[in-house]
Amino acid sequence: MDPYNAITVLAPVLIFYPLLIVFAFPLTLLAMMYATVLFLHVYKHRRREIYDAYSENFWDGAKQTVASVFDAQATYWNGYEVIGLDKIPDKGAALLVYYHGALPIDMYYIIAKMLLYKKRSLKNVVATFLFRLPGFKILLDVFGASSPTRDECVKMLKRGELLALSPGGVREALFSDEHYQLVWNGRLGFAKVAHEAEVTIIPVFTQNVREMFRTIKMGRRILQLLYEFTRCPLAAPIYGGFPVKMRTYIGDPIPHDSRLTPEELSEKVQMAIKNLIKKHQRVPGSILLALADRFSRKKGV
Known part of the structure; x- marks a missing residue:
């Protein structure tokens, strides 16, 4: 083939292939989650054939299998x-409080690690719109994700369960950025829950979570106004799926202290997460350097 013609043919591929990758991965992740939904439905309706192959608890086998798939994906990608x-x-x-990335994929990874290595279920507080996605309810139910009220959170903790939440939620997911600022808007609900349930708070942060997935920055002010008006989680489009190094850092537990007001406790937790970010995160984040972090020698679980 003539070199000029070869360049002419390959140029569009070289230009658009990276764009295809970064926008296609979120769809791939969605497809993976729907595949999980399908597996759970199969498990539910064909349980007699596979029940003995798993365990005495109805959902334990399914959860362990799905956790293994996500743990493998987390390790290799x-x-x-x-x-x-x-x-x-x-x-x-205990109440785990974490920084919310553009997509909370680190929470999927943590939930998998907890099941596989500590044999504990980590319940996650999620946005209500997830329950409106077709077919997702079974996935959320099996893995203990919910949108509980404050009183329900307190009851869960008093039963001795592990609960994870992000005070920033969808707003932080969409409108924080590679500078990793917290977007909590004065929310105190989590502090009131911890105070009433008298539980320890554990701060959590995942290195490079903003480098795996990012939100479009163009027209950010307009998009933010659109979100505040509509509460639509798609107000800021997400792209990415980069195979960057990710490490979740579990901070020092913050024991219950009845002398602290909810405001003081919230400030203490914010400071703990900010310190984790300051210590472990390059700011502003860089996708290329986060890819290079794959060669770091620090080891965890």
Whole structure:
């Protein structure tokens, strides 16, 4: 083939292939989650044939299998590690408070690690719109994701369960950026829950979570106004799926202290997460340097 013609043919591929990758991966992740939904439905309706192959508990086998799939994906795609997993109790209640990436894929990874290595379920507080996605309810139900009220959160913790939430939620997911600023807007609900349930809070941060997935920055002010008006989680389009190094750092537990007001407790937790970011995150984040982090020698679980 003539070199000029070859360049003419390959140029569009070289230009658009990277764009295809970064926008296609979120769709691939969605497809993976729907495949999980399908598996759970199969497990539910064909349980008699496979029940004995798993365990005595109805959903345990399915959860362990799905956790293994996500743990393998985390290892091979992101070289994922958890530093400080031993700080999460083997039994008893605790409230994990985490920084929310553009997509909380690190929480999927943490939930998998907890099931596989500590044999504990980590319940996650999620946005209500997820329950409106067709077919997702079974996935959320099986893995303990919910949108509980404050009183329900307190009851879960008093039962000795592990609960994870992000005070920034969808707003932080969409409108934080590679500078990793917290977007909590004065939310105190989590602090009131921890105070009433008298539980320890454990701060959590995942290195490079903003480099795996990012939100479009063009027209950010307009998009933010659109979100505040509509509460539509698609107000800021997400792209990415880069195989960057990801490490989740479990911070030092913050024990219950009845002398602290919810405002003081919230400030203390914010400071703990900011310190984790300051210590472990390059700011502003860089996708290229986060890819280079795959060659770092620090090890976790």
